[in-house]
Amino acid sequence: MNATSAPRSESEGLSVSVVVYRPELAQLANTFASLGAACETLRTKRPGLPIEVYLIDNGGLPDVLAALDELRAHDVAWTTLTGHGNVGYGRGHNLAIEQAAGRYHLVLNPDIDLDRDALVRALDFFDANPDAGLLTPWIGDEEGRQQYLCRRYPTLLDLLVRGFLPTGARRLFARRLARYEMRDLINERDIVWDPPIVSGCFMLFRTNVLKKLAGFDARYFLYFEDYDLSLRAHDVARVVYTPAVRVLHHGGGAARKGSAHIRMFAASAYKFFSRFGWKWL
Known part of the structure; x- marks a missing residue:
């Protein structure tokens, strides 16, 4: 473990967890640069x-x-947690969540670039809205186009169409996918309260909410752990989409990452539907 020293407080503070497995160093450096700049602001x-x-x-x-x-350039303390092996995405974050002592905790992917004002706007929103416990931002792609990563509860068909059909074939299901992706409500302007499911690439929690939920469900190795945590979060707090908080996302889908990811996607989907209920069509 390597660390720089930093003051701790039970009532204030922000912690951030980033889980990596064979990371692309250039992208990780970009993520840390944007995170450092947002922390400085x-x-x-x-x-x-x-x-x-x-x-x-x-x-x-x-x-x-x-x-x-x-x-370091932005005077941000860091700790590396290593030696535990590949325990999966959710369990990896849980190692940090167990140590989190500040008021807020950010679950962050290593392929996210934060707007310089993202954290200021997020914490200001929490201050003004004490019932909010989980915040999700406006998320754009590499060209700055909005990604619709808030979700209604999925059917199995929704997941198959969005995750595995080629672009041309997906057009046949455009209306269905638009509903699943909440395109009727999610935009660049309007705050949306209580979207059922939000993306795990950027989940900013009040830490006490995250502790009540005991973090991620460790039964998911990869995929659907954010779906599970989102649905459980509604039991203890309100979830909110806040477009004034902006990030860019460089990630891709399971089908584009090969057969091992497809198998993990299928295994996690089975766990998710078995827990929360199957919807086919």
Whole structure:
């Protein structure tokens, strides 16, 4: 474990967890650079706010000191958690969630670039809306086009169409997918309360809410752990889509990552539907 020192407080502070497995160093450095810049902006509004980043190494972590320099440059403390092997996405984040002591905790993918004002706007929103417990931002792709990653409860057909059909074939299901992706409500302007499911690429929690939920369900190795956590979050707090908070997402779907990811997707989908109920069509 490597760490820089930072003050801790039970009542204030932000922690961030990033789980990596054989990460692409250039993208990880970009993520840390944008995170560091967003933390710097946050500290101009909230001087002395403790911030700590947990980098969870699920395997294949190369020399990341150059990437971590992006955090050091912005005076952001960091801790590397390693040696536990590839325990899966949710269990990896749980290692950091167990240690989180501040008021807020951000679950962050290593393929996200944060807007410089993202954290300021997010925490300001939490301050103004005490019933909000989980915040999801406006998410764009590499060209700046909006990604619709809020979801209504899926049917099995929705998942098959969106995840595995080629683009041309998906057009035949455009109306169905638009409903699943909440395109009737999600836009660049309007706050939307209580979307059923939000993306795990950026989930900003009040830490006490996350602790009540005991973090992610460790039975999911990869995929659907964010669906599961989103649905459970509604039991203890309100979930909110806040488009003033903006990030870019460089990720891809399971079908584009090969057969191993397809198998993991199918196994996690079975666990998810078995727990929350099957919907076929």
